[in-house]
Amino acid sequence: MLAYIIGVVLFALGICVSVALHEAGHMVTAKAFGMKVRRYFVGFGPTVFSWRRGETEYGLKWIPLGGFCDIAGMTALDEVTPEEAPRAMWRFKTWKRTVVMSAGSITHFILGFVVLYLMAVTMGLPNLTPVDTSPVLASTSCARSATTEQQVQDTSCPPGTPRPAQEAGLMPGDKILSVGGKPVASWTEMLAAVQATSGRTEFDVVRNGQNLALIVDVPKVQRLTSTGVRDVGMIGASPVQPAVTTQYGPVAAIGATFSFTGTMFAETAQRLVQFPERIPAVVSAIFGGERDPNTPVSVVGASRIGGEAVERGIWVLFFFLLASLNFFIGVFNLLPLLPLDGGHIAVVWYERVRDWLRARRGKVAGGPVDYTRLSGITMVLVLIGGAVTLLTVTADIVNPIRLQ
Structure with a gap:
């Protein structure tokens, strides 16, 4: 106070x-x-x-x-x-x-x-100015349904909730190059590609300078989006956030x-x-x-x-x-x-x-x-x-x- x-x-x-x-x-x-x-x-x-x-x-x-x-x-x-x-x-x-x-x-x-x-x-x-982040993972979490604003803001993972990214071997620091053969240059493009897919999907990533191909089993979950609640693909991953300030x-x-x-x-x-x-x-x-x-x-x-x-x-x-x-x-x-x-x-x-x-x-x-x-x-x-x-x-x- x-x-x-x-x-x-x-x-x-x-x-x-x-x-x-x-x-x-x-x-x-x-x-x-x-x-x-x-x-x-x-x-x-x-x-x-x-x-x-x-x-x-x-x-x-x-x-x-x-x-x-x-x-x-x-x-x-x-x-x-x-x-x-x-x-x-x-x-x-x-x-x-x-x-x-x-x-x-x-x-x-x-x-x-x-x-x-x-x-x-x-x-x-x-x-x-909002910056579209690079498709680099900062952390992995779970893929769960969220149909309200409050649920979207809730970052907890109930026991048994699938963790597609983690289970497929994706790790913090991995840069995603393509999803299902579709190249992605930003986190927004990667997110759109993931939401449009489901099932076993190949992710091409770069880890410590080495190219890797990982198979992610992408589930469909109900999520609140800008166009309402709909079924989307989700892998449970968060991007590296840009710096809040520049010195x-x-x-x-x-x-x-x-x-x-x-x-x-x-x-x-x-x-x-x-x-x-x-x-x-x-x-x-x-x-x-x-x-x-x-x-x-x-x-x-x-x-x-x-x-x-x-x-x-x-x-x-x-x-x-x-x-x-x-x-x-x-x-x-x-x-x-x-x-x-x-x-x-x-x-x-x-x-x-x-x-x-x-x-x-x-x-x-x-x-x-x-x-x-x-x-x-x-x-x-x-x-x-x-x-x-x-x-x-x-x-x-x-x-x-x-x-x-």
């Missing part, structure tokens, strides 16, 4: 640090371009302590959930003092404002990449991490597209339905999973989740919706394109976008975001996703 609590706290702390660094990304780039940064605080609520260095006040708040960066004049509607007006953010060039507003997401991407790189050179990167040297890890990051970006984009259609499953889980592990989770749910990972000693999963969450937050924050940074970036580029079109027609540049006209849409999106957050937090409390 203590390990679980420590894991939850560590994961929550990792998220808080990530969000705080997100705001630091805005601050650093804004200062680099000469914008006026009034305040940078970690957390929310009452102030624990603060100090002033130069023109910026830095501090810590009591509620350690993220932070904020107060840049003068982020929009033309923001109040600024006469002293701040020349350095108001909205007065700067479009590309500079874009860099500042996207710096938070870029910080998340860098953090995720760094976490993955450190994993690659220490504990290894997870193998996300790299310091140089090779760079390319591997970039490749892995690309895969995670693709999966993140796919999850964002599927996000709306998975909300009903979250609602169902709140009212007693089975929780789909692919449904969205809140910070609470992610922290709980992180705690379970630490409790079981699965640190690879802990850091993988932390990197995944950074990528998700980074991509989500760039969506062109207010009040997200992506929404502000969209407004900035709308102004830029609009003024370019006006210049082509001999007109002067238009004024800054009036954000009050967008307040209705912004409020709706805030309410939707709040509702989704409330739903996921509730589901993660009453019916959380658990590690299997």
Whole structure:
């Protein structure tokens, strides 16, 4: 239990640090371009302590959930003092404002990449893509009927159950080359060939570099398959499982991490597209339905999973989740919706394109976008975001996703 609590706290702390660094990304780039940064605080609520260095006040708040960066004049509607007006953010060039507003997401991407790189050179990167294993035996067991999911997962062998592979002389480490004269190159091909046969069948194998021909008496048993319960051939054997992670040297890890990051970006984009259609499953889980592990989770749910990972000693999963969450937050924050940074970036580029079109027609540049006209849409999106957050937090409390 203590390990679980420590894991939850560590994961929550990792998220808080990530969000705080997100705001630091805005601050650093804004200062680099000469914008006026009034305040940078970690957390929310009452102030624990603060100090002033130069023109910026830095501090810590009591509620350690993220932070904020107060840049003068982020929009033309923001109040600024006469002293701040020349350095108001909205007065700067479009590309500079874009860099500042996207710096938070870029910080998340860098953090995720760094976490993955450190994993690659220490504990290894997870193998996300299922790999069809080679037809090499890891162990032999029995051939028995299993018509339910529970029976399939039961690996016990009742007395008297036939052991075709073992009785024919097949041994762990044997690589199967063909079944009944049909060549097989993978465990999937071997399994299909075995399921389609019965009776005395010749298996060509390689053992310690020597080719052997063994006769296996393949029985027909009832098994639960993807198409239902049916009679299939079975010899009672398990494959050598591929490595769960792959470790790299310091140089090779760079390319591997970039490749892995690309895969995670693709999966993140796919999850964002599927996000709306998975909300009903979250609602169902709140009212007693089975929780789909692919449904969205809140910070609470992610922290709980992180705690379970630490409790079981699965640190690879802990850091993988932390990197995944950074990528998700980074991509989500760039969506062109207010009040997200992506929404502000969209407004900035709308102004830029609009003024370019006006210049082509001999007109002067238009004024800054009036954000009050967008307040209705912004409020709706805030309410939707709040509702989704409330739903996921509730589901993660009453019916959380658990590690299997």
